[in-house]
Amino acid sequence: xxxxxxVVASDGTTPEPEIRAKGGQADGAMTLTFDTILGYVSDDADxxxxxxxxxxSLTSAQALTQAQSVAPQTYYSADGxxxxxxxxxxxxxx
Numbered sequence: 036x037x038x039x040x041x042v043v044a045s046d047g048t049t050p051e052p053e054i055r056a057k058g059g060q061a062d063g064a065m066t067l068t069f070d071t072i073l074g075y076v077s078d079d080a081d082x083x084x085x086x087x088x089x090x091x092s093l094t095s096a097q098a099l100t101q102a103q104s105v106a107p108q109t110y111y112s113a114d115g116x117x118x119x120x121x122x123x124x125x126x127x128x129x
Contacts (some may be wrong), residue, residue, distance in 0.1 A: 038098030
């Protein structure tokens, strides 16, 4: 599993369908700001040609830092997904 951030485009779309169309998988995990999403992408996901959504690949350490900027108590589960205790979830800054 890899991690990435992307923005919701002005037309309201996100890159997940495009990533899936190219044979990969992608899912949003949490909202960092009103239009920026932190998500998971499969190891085989082709992230090229996704400039419309400003897709940025992240290391696991960078992804955790981003997640903790919104929810400080976030940590990784055994499968690499984020666990965020609900009592620590803060609303993203607009």
